[in-house]
Amino acid sequence: MNYSELVNEAMKAKEMAYVPYSKFKVxxxxxxxxxxxxxxxxxxxxxxxxxxxxxxxxxxxxVSEGDREFDAIAVVSSSGDFTPPCGICRQVLAELMPEGKIILANNDGETREYMVEDLLPVRFEL
Known part of the structure; x- marks a missing residue:
């Protein structure tokens, strides 16, 4: 799959961020x-x-709409650079999409792809 549409949707979503404290949109x-x-x-x-x-x-x-099988997630930020998910998000990604891809994009249109397992090789499990 070409993830350019996914990155574009993430870029649009970034503009909706509510960030009065950090001013860091994701x-x-x-x-x-x-x-x-x-x-x-x-x-x-x-x-x-x-x-x-x-x-x-x-x-x-x-998930709240009933979907539970995911292929990939794109993440962008107002920093203009690649912004990987935080630790809490990595844990959630590992549980909800353990075999999924994480697409990071910068403002130059470059992307980096990771498997969820690459960013959290040992996750917490019950």
Whole structure:
């Protein structure tokens, strides 16, 4: 699959970010095995623990709509550079899409692809 559409959707989602504290916008777009795309942005809160990352927003939207089989997720940020998922997001990715791809894109249109397992080779499990 060509992930350019997924990256473009993540770029659009980034613009919806609510980031009054950090000013650091992140957008994500996850594609299901069936080809449906869900987007998410980071949403900050004055109680920083209540903040939610773009990757989790996109995945949680998909799960809440009944989708549970994912192919890939694209992640972009306002830094203009490649922005990998944080540790919490890596754990969620490892549980919800353990065999999925993570596509990181920068502002120059370059991408880097990783398997979820590459970024979290040993995940927490119950």
């Amino acid at each position: 957008g994500a777009a996850v594609v299901t095995k069936g080809g449906k795309i869900y987007t998410g942005c980071n949403i900050e809160n004055a109680s920083f623990g209540a903040t939610n990352c773009a990757e989790r927003t996109a995945l949680f939207k998909a």
